[in-house]
Amino acid sequence: MTLIAWRDEFRTGIPAVDHEHAELIRLINETHAQLLAGRADAGAIGEALGEILARISAHFALEEQIMRARRYDFFAQHKAEHERLIDDIREIMQEQERGAYAGDAMERLARELSAWFSGHFRTQDARLHRLLGVS
Ligand SMILES: [Fe+2]
Numbered sequence: 001m002t003l004i005a006w007r008d009e010f011r012t013g014i015p016a017v018d019h020e021h022a023e024l025i026r027l028i029n030e031t032h033a034q035l036l037a038g039r040a041d042a043g044a045i046g047e048a049l050g051e052i053l054a055r056i057s058a059h060f061a062l063e064e065q066i067m068r069a070r071r072y073d074f075f076a077q078h079k080a081e082h083e084r085l086i087d088d089i090r091e092i093m094q095e096q097e098r099g100a101y102a103g104d105a106m107e108r109l110a111r112e113l114s115a116w117f118s119g120h121f122r123t124q125d126a127r128l129h130r131l132l133g134v135s
């Protein structure tokens with residue numbers, strides 16, 4: 001079962017942003033599928049989390065660069081939401097390294113990430129697109 005299905009409402013209309021959103025969803029779905037299949041051990045999970053964190057950080061940097069260049073009015077709020085997710089992922093990685101995350105807990109983490117993405121794409125990222133009028 002796919003954790004996050006791509007939906008048209010995720011589209012921002014900024015090609016580079018849409019491409020990265022699709023890639024992030026693919027990566028998270030892949031990690032989730034490996035977890036479900038029981039194919040991922042602690043090392044593989046740690047690696048996947050590191051990869052997700054690196055890609056998300058790069059993606060946020062791109063959006064923040066666009067916002068700064070366009071003097072976007074909601075920049076601070078949008079950036080704060082990015083930073084919250086990065087903090088959450090770092091915390092989860094630390095817990096995982098301590099062995100606190102396995103099995104069911106990883107499943108919950110995947111669902112948390114899924115909920116955050118769906119919410120952020122639909123609200124902050126969609127507003128960024130609307131207000132910039134990027135086509
Ligand atoms: Fe964003």
Ligand SMILES: [Fe+2]
Nearest residue numbers: 021059063125
């Ligand atoms: Fe985004």
